[in-house]
Amino acid sequence: MQQQDMAKPLLFLYFFLLLLFHCNPQKTCPNCGDIQVPYPLSTNPSCGDPTYSLHCDQDSSKLYFNALNGSSYLVLKVIASTQRMILQPSAWVLDTCVTRDMVVSQGFWLNQTLPFNVTSSNTIFLFNCSPRLLVSPLNCTPSSLCHRFLETSSGHIDSKRALQCASGINPCCTFIAGGTPSAYKIRLHSSGCRAFRSILHLDPEKLASEWEEGLEIQWAAPPEPVCKTQHDCSGTASTCSPAGKNGLSRCLCKKGFYWDHVIGSCQREKKKTKLTSLGLKVSTGLVSVVIIIVGLIVIKVRKSRRVSEKAKLAKAREDILKSSNGGKSAKIYQLNEINKATNGFSKDRVLGSGGFGEVYKGELRDGTVVAVKSAKKAIDFNRDPDGVNLAIYVTQQAQNGAIMGVMDQRLLGKEPSVNTLTSFNLFLEIGFSCLREKKNDRPSMTDVVKQLQGIIQIVNQE
Numbered sequence: 018m019q020q021q022d023m024a025k026p027l028l029f030l031y032f033f034l035l036l037l038f039h040c041n042p043q044k045t046c047p048n049c050g051d052i053q054v055p056y057p058l059s060t061n062p063s064c065g066d067p068t069y070s071l072h073c074d075q076d077s078s079k080l081y082f083n084a085l086n087g088s089s090y091l092v093l094k095v096i097a098s099t100q101r102m103i104l105q106p107s108a109w110v111l112d113t114c115v116t117r118d119m120v121v122s123q124g125f126w127l128n129q130t131l132p133f134n135v136t137s138s139n140t141i142f143l144f145n146c147s148p149r150l151l152v153s154p155l156n157c158t159p160s161s162l163c164h165r166f167l168e169t170s171s172g173h174i175d176s177k178r179a180l181q182c183a184s185g186i187n188p189c190c191t192f193i194a195g196g197t198p199s200a201y202k203i204r205l206h207s208s209g210c211r212a213f214r215s216i217l218h219l220d221p222e223k224l225a226s227e228w229e230e231g232l233e234i235q236w237a238a239p240p241e242p243v244c245k246t247q248h249d250c251s252g253t254a255s256t257c258s259p260a261g262k263n264g265l266s267r268c269l270c271k272k273g274f275y276w277d278h279v280i281g282s283c284q285r286e287k288k289k290t291k292l293t294s295l296g297l298k299v300s301t302g303l304v305s306v307v308i309i310i311v312g313l314i315v316i317k318v319r320k321s322r323r324v325s326e327k328a329k330l331a332k333a334r335e336d337i338l339k340s341s342n343g344g345k346s347a348k349i350y351q352l353n354e355i356n357k358a359t360n361g362f363s364k365d366r367v368l369g370s371g372g373f374g375e376v377y378k379g380e381l382r383d384g385t386v387v388a389v390k391s392a393k394k395a396i397d398f399n400r401d402p403d404g405v406n407l408a409i410y411v412t413q414q415a416q417n418g419a420i421m422g423v424m425d426q427r428l429l430g431k432e433p434s435v436n437t438l439t440s441f442n443l444f445l446e447i448g449f450s451c452l453r454e455k456k457n458d459r460p461s462m463t464d465v466v467k468q469l470q471g472i473i474q475i476v477n478q479e
């Protein structure tokens with residue numbers, strides 16, 4: 018009973034510490050009119066992250082995005098979950114097919130050192146273009162979608178302006194934004210195009226009147242929060258230190274922690290479990306040394322046992338040969354002697370070939386005629402007899418063109434498709450190629466992986 022009472026405050030303390038640990042100095046800016054300004058967007062230096070600066074006009078309570086060279090765009094919508102916002106394209110200059118940002122800044126330019134860029138959700142229509150652009154990668158053909166925007170039934174443009182925009186030889190062009198360099202600018206120019214409009218997620222199947230106008234930009238995930246003193250960095254995982262070139266200090270994560278921008282705090286690195294206590298370090302050190310020594314001893318003992326087993330086996334074989342040869346003692350021949358006897362395993366000396374390999378006719382130096390059997394090298398005869406037999410069986414089946422017969426037919430299912438059959442055939446061929454006699458004929462592990470990937474692609478095509 019008493020223990021439970023004690024546990025409560027402890028539990029509370031634990032959660033408190035946990036909160037403190039995750040808590041960060043990120044301060045979200047107040048709403049600007051109806052629009053929420055999520056972190057890291059910043060409308061004044063005391064909130065948000067200053068590199069994500071926006072302008073909240075106090076008189077109109079409207080939010081603006083300031084682009085380079087003096088152009089400013091009304092923010093229509095902020096979508097915090099996808100780190101995007103929709104801007105209203107620039108207004109038209111009275112009685113012309115020219116937008117105001119053409120006059121002020123020659124289009125929409127973003128500062129590339131800031132964390133904003135134009136997304137590929139935008140389809141950009143350029144108007145009032147000079148014919149020079151015909152050679153550009155833009156679609157300026159008569160079938161270009163921008164022509165549908167200019168129809169007055171689209172509701173996007175009044176008839177007078179539509180006429181002005183369509184009066185040139187080459188009135189409009191279309192392109193999809195978001196790639197480089199259009200991720201950072203939509204250029205207007207007196208000798209290029211003099212106006213632009215942007216449609217979000219354009220669906221050519223839909224009526225032009227259903228197209229939604231707007232210029233979408235996205236912002237990069239925020240880095241560590243800005244701070245002035247260590248006091249701003251609550252929690253123990255970060256220190257307030259200078260970051261970047263702009264003279265700002267940020268709550269940079271300490272060693273062993275990393276910045277998680279989704280959670281918005283420093284998180285402990287998971288892989289390495291850090292042992293801080295010296296005692297623990299010393300004891301783990303000792304344990305590892307002991308493990309290594311024991312490991313080395315085990316390896317050594319096994320090796321010497323294997324060597325002596327081999328020697329024993331050789332001796333036993335020699336004994337068998339000696340005893341079963343009617344008094345005439347058997348001899349163990351060296352490879353170079355056999356090489357000479359068979360004329361270097363010459364093809365015209367082949368007497369026949371079996372599952373284990375070819376049999377050659379040879380003549381020893383003393384004139385004795387012998388039969389020499391050469392084992393297939395890919396098969397490791399030190400393995401258990403079942404494995405060896407299986408390898409030989411598969412090899413023979415493959416040579417007889419019946420490789421599919423060695424497979425468990427249940428793997429194929431009742432009515433295997435052509436792709437399944439092909440892929441299994443290829444699998445078997447890889448397996449068979451690994452049994453080839455000469456090392457150089459056998460594929461490397463990298464080759465095998467590549468071939469397997471190729472087969473997987475065939476299967477995925479279904």
Ligand SMILES: *[C@@H]1O[C@H](CO)[C@@H](O)[C@H](O)[C@H]1NC(C)=O
Pocket residue numbers: 085086122123126
């Ligand atoms: C707009 O600003 C950028 C960056 O300062 C500059 O490179 C570009 O020439 C400017 N464009 C105009 C039309 O002034």
Ligand SMILES: *[C@@H]1O[C@H](CO)[C@@H](O)[C@H](O)[C@H]1NC(C)=O
Pocket residue numbers: 068085128129130131263
């Ligand atoms: C672009 O942004 C950086 C960082 O805020 C600033 O130092 C630089 O002056 C800006 N460039 C222009 C042309 O405004």
Ligand SMILES: *[C@@H]1O[C@H](CO)[C@@H](O)[C@H](O)[C@H]1NC(C)=O
Pocket residue numbers: 133134135195196197200235236237238
């Ligand atoms: C635009 O910004 C996003 C978010 O930071 C980034 O993932 C993307 O690569 C950027 N695109 C270009 C073309 O720079």
